[in-house]
Amino acid sequence: MLLQHEVSAAAHPLAGTVVEWLWLLPLLPLLGFVINGLLSLVPATVLGPGDPDMAHGADGAHGEAGHGVAVHAHETADEHGAHGDDHHPVVRHRFAWLASIVGPAVLAIAFGLAVAMFFAMRGAGGGEMHAPFVQRYFSWMPAGTFHLDAAFQLDQLSMLMVLVITGVGTLIHLFSIGYMQDDPGYPRFFAYLNLFVAFMLVLVLGANYPVLFVGWEGVGLCSYLLIGFWFSEKANADAGKKAFIVNRIGDFGLLIAMFLLFANLGTLDFVAVNENVTRLAFGGPLITTICLFMFLGCTGKSAQIPLYIWLPDAMAGPTPVSALIHAATMVTAGVYLIARSSVLFSMAPVAGLTVTVIGALTAIFAATIGLKQWDIKKVLAYSTVSQLGYMFMGVGSGAYVAGVFHLATHAFFKALLFLGSGSVIFAMHAAYHHTGSHEDAQDMRNMGGLAPYMRVTWILMWIATLAIAGVPFFAGFFSKDEILGSLFLRAHDSTLADARWLGIPGSAVLYGAYALGLAAALLTAIYMTRMMIYTFHGPNRTGEKERDHLHEAPWIMTGPLVVLGILSAVGGWLNLPAITSFLGPVGALDRWLEPVVGESALRVTNGVAPEATHSTELALVGGAVAIALLGIIIAAVRLKPARLVPKAQSPEEHGIERVLANKYYVDEAYDRVVVEPTVGLSRGVLWKGIDQGIIDNVLVNGSARLARGFSSLGSWVQSGQIGTYAWVLVIGVLAVLGAFTIR
Amino acid sequence: MLAEAIFFSAVLFTIGVIGVLTRRNAIIIFMCVELMLNAVNLSFVAFARAYGVAGQVFVFFVMTVAAAEAAVGLAIIIAMFRHKQTVNLQNINILKG
Amino acid sequence: MREFLDSIGYDSWVLLALLVIPALAAMGIWVHGAMLGDNDARDRASGTPRQIALWAFIIEFVVSLGLWWSYDPSTAAMQATLDLTWIPSWGVRFALGIDGISLMMVLLTTFLMPLAVLGSWTSIRIKRHSYYALLLLLTTGMLGVFVARDLFLFYVMWEMMLVPMYFIIGIWGGERRIYATMKFFIYTMVGSLLMLVAIVYLGIKAGGGTGPNFAYDAVQRMAGSGGMTSLFGAMVPASFLMFFAFALAFAIKVPMFPFHTWLPDAHVEAPTAGSVILAGIMLKMGTYGFLRFALPFFPDAAMHPAIRTTFLVLGTVGVLYGALVAMVQPDFKKLVAYSSVSHLGFVMLGIFALTTQSIQGALMIMINHGISTGALFLLIGMIYERRHTRELAAYGGIARVVPLFAALLTFVSLSSIGLPGTNGFVGEFLVLLGSFQTAPYLATFATMGVIFAAAYLLWAIQRIIFNRLDRAENEHIPDLNARELALMLPLVAVILWLGIYPAPVLRRMEASAQQLVTQVSGVAPAANVASAGNP
């Protein structure tokens, strides 16, 4: 049943190569999930060495957030209280060793396989391979005219995504070995993480929208499970639930988009859709509606306005999760979807403009919030939302390669930032743990001056910061610059520029987006520098006793950091602009992805590739660099880490600072406007009112009361006097006979 | 003699009905019912002569049923009397719904 | 497999055997109980009836499993037919047969029943003889409904399953069981009596003056050839009145909004197996009735724009209403009951949207709902046995204490939510996809149901297994034992199977669904855009 090849696949240039093992890619992590999942069901946990020296710096995972600490201890079935004591026993799972082999190993094998496939693909012509390699396994939903196969496809875009997912995934798995070491739910963690990778691979490998949707919702599920990994704390469980439900709102959009596609094109296969979509009217309401609904799905998964609210809360999960799911891979699925559906979006300029606008607004909006966050992970979370906005600006404006390029570089430096922050938190918590303190291990006001204690982390995080800020020759510089540049170039002479968005000319919209992008770049440089300064520089605020226990993380954690650091530094080589041709081959990614998105990109730009003059390009690049450096300088000059006091003694913020710290009160507003009325309506009107009041009380029990009334009448007639009965009977007989007589 | 027999049968039946309607003693009412059964039997027999012997067979069955009914009915009356110390139906309304 | 089945003449006796096995086993239990004499002896020997019931149901399941292979998916004709004279003077025949629609319902029933017995294994403590005998009788009735090819036989079976359920809720139920069971019984009775009138009318009309004829085919021929006259001085076509009579009975059983209020009460009070059967199988009788009788017999009434729109709207309202009301329920069983209203709303939407996809999807949801909701009720029953409360507020954080239970609850909930890869998704996706072609706006609204579904179930399981473990009485709940695990595993397997590879199931329904669409809409399913899209 499995692996029933379709004959046409045999003619593909990749047929017979290692790519035939495509199905193994998601299956490997799935296997890991099964093994780790079974291990996690083994209830036994053993007490690890209770000796503080042995556990030194190793049980940091306990303190994910301030609340995470208490939770943890309670996870062991028979340990209560005594948490405030200095040395509570370290709890390790009996099969932790097996999980730490299986979990990363399946990923590493998958990565190796992916690399092999990459070379196979290059060997088969790489950038010139125009049809995806499709493998059909079995018929999934045959229903009348609707035929849906469980099928995977591999093309250049999927290949890139697979490499990022398995590569970064492997590194994060390795990091987790150290980070989660003493968590009793260790195998469970790896099980979820493996499952996530499996679904993520299904998402990028699916050959039609429903298979993509399987991965799409599957990663949402894993995100839900991992955010709520320390479920004993209500806030964590709430965050997981919120993520899932908000994502579902987006999924609703994606579903509707699929229904519209099927109703109008009769197919949901990527290949067939791309072939047939030109039958729809260019820029017509139908294709625009499809794209907008699809984009609703993206706003959910990729945390864009108005559905971004779940992502900052999602930081309740363990830090490796934040790195893998909520920075590097899952949240970029929306970008992937648009790139995948580039043919559709290139047909709908209005939808493209909408994507651009939403992306720009999200970028600037999240960046302003990031300015005033104190939780180190929250800063990174809003930074992620902001960077995702950049990617959407790219894919929305038809610069699909730029968007995907930023996706890849962002995966490197943001994973590095998150893992670095994990390393910091790990150290902070270990320190607090040793002194029995209950301070918040994630609040930057409690940090400061950590650089001497953790040199490796410090250097690597600076690399990532420079990358995200857009300092030249780091990865982020190239990708961000390409997005901004293409926005600028498409503001004239493209279908987008000619379209009108809510009455505004498209070119004005694109220039506006470009301006917002620049502003967001400035803010990005500021808040990232702020984070670095408050964390690593200035005086130390951890406290006297804790200072002695600050240590760099073990090699299993720093190792992946180093690899990511290298990637963040040189990731830009993937797609060098013409102006930096002295660094290497120009536009490698452009050529690689050309078969997938090239046609669509050209459609947006009216058939001619936009070429900037050398001077324009220099000006654009120069402006971006200037802004990045300006941001770093502003932050470095204006911020006074010396004035900071630990969180516990910090005063309340006022005015705009307070609004920013409270994220513009958007969560509260959603609560008031959406959640509370819905629940109130359901409880007050629908349930108590209609269900119990009208239907049950009036109609159902009302008719019962009516019947009871009649029957009490009947009961009164039944007096029990047989004499009376006889009379009634005889009169009845008289009447019946009388009727016969008269007739 | 068919018409006469039916005449007598009707009169006897009516007397039985009037008895049921005017008396309150359970046993007498019961006997009135027996009278009604007998009145019906008379017409059965009369019809049997005119239309075939099946009527007589039916009378046979009626008598059997009447016997059974008498046995059970009287047993009920005895049980009721034991319970209420009366057979006056005005004082008995255990059938009240 | 086919050859083996043919060699034992499987098709000719299987349906009869399916009806007879539970009845015989019920009789066996009854004889066993009667031989024991007094109640004390019966209570001491109470292990025997559940053994008998379990084995009877396992045999039943194994016997029914042959249908999977013996059924020929290429045709929509009735298969494994059996036709015996029953009451000749009324034109009633003992006629049985299955098509793709019945097949799945029969298999669902035989699959769930052994699990229902295992679910009752320890929770039923009194009058076990009667309990298991009633379960067995109920099964005969339910299977009879699904395989009857004679309207009179159908009605007899329809009522026959009502009575055991009445007692199961009324005797082994919770505190307000009498209220609940009366409500259930009367609600259902109201509908089915009107249906009886309609059946008698149809039977007489189909007989054509030579005495009634209740055979399904005869009635359909009559209805199809305009054999029904107008009633009430030609004001209303008879087919409309007949449709309403049938539709009311089925709508109550579904239960379709606004006829659903018996369901929460019945579910809350019923014992675990009662809830499982009620949700898993008996609710499907209503939708099955629509598919088997109400639509094919009276297509002009069912497809009348006003009536069709009404049902589509009510289905959609049911989806959203059920989900919203489920969200605010404090009692887990009530929550699941309202979620059933929501799921069955999808089914109604799919049936009246009348495309091949939507009908197949509706059938899938019928199966999935049986599996997933059945599993949910079983899980609720397990935790209820340990803590004797179903209030969500009484739990919290028990995932730490009962990890297996928590894992299963999460998994089953996700399947109920319709996560892709589980069975729930396939049905909902097909229904919505199919409905979108004929009723796009309503389908869009119904799709919002998937959002609320996530909201109510995730919120519920959060309050049960997540959050802080803050109640001392929850700290020492034992986790699932081997029996409970064994009874959940088949459900888990089926959930995954139907989610990943539902094609065999869908193929077996396809011909029947297509035939239904053809019959009711009067035209062959349009060679629509799909074929045009694939050159």
Next chain:
Amino acid sequence: MESYPLFYTFHFYLFGIIAVASAILFVTRKSPVSAAMWLVSTMFSLAALYVMLDAPFIGVIQVLVYAGAIMVVFLFVIMLLNLGQPSEIADVRSGGWRLVAGLVGLALLAEIFALTRAHSVPGLAIPRGTAAEAINSMGAVGMVAGPLFTTYLLPFEVTSVLLLAAVVGAVMIGKQRRAADAR
């Protein structure tokens, strides 16, 4: 209209009138015992009428079963319950009731007459004297027994079950409930 010998007609009317008169006396007696005795008289008269209507076997059975057995049981019960007391027998309804009952009776009578006249079916009638011939050829018992044990065998057997059930039922109901009394 068929004609009968005067002797026959006279006796037929005689027994008919006796039956009616006894019945009237039966319903008007206050004492159950005398009422029962008048009923016995009615039954004897009816037995005579049966004989005259070519049903001698039924007549005999009437005397044996009704007058002889059933009525004796009635009398037993009356005596057993000691219902001969005047206090127990003042059970007749008031004058108004009796008047209405009489009117109802008359109306019933009128309806029966009207219906019997309107609906007699002469076409079905068997030749006169068929019954008498049957008695001559088969005997009084044989005439009834023939159909009873052939055509109506099943009802006959069922009747025996009914009698058995009645006997059991009567014993059960009439039995002293010791347990109940003790309570």
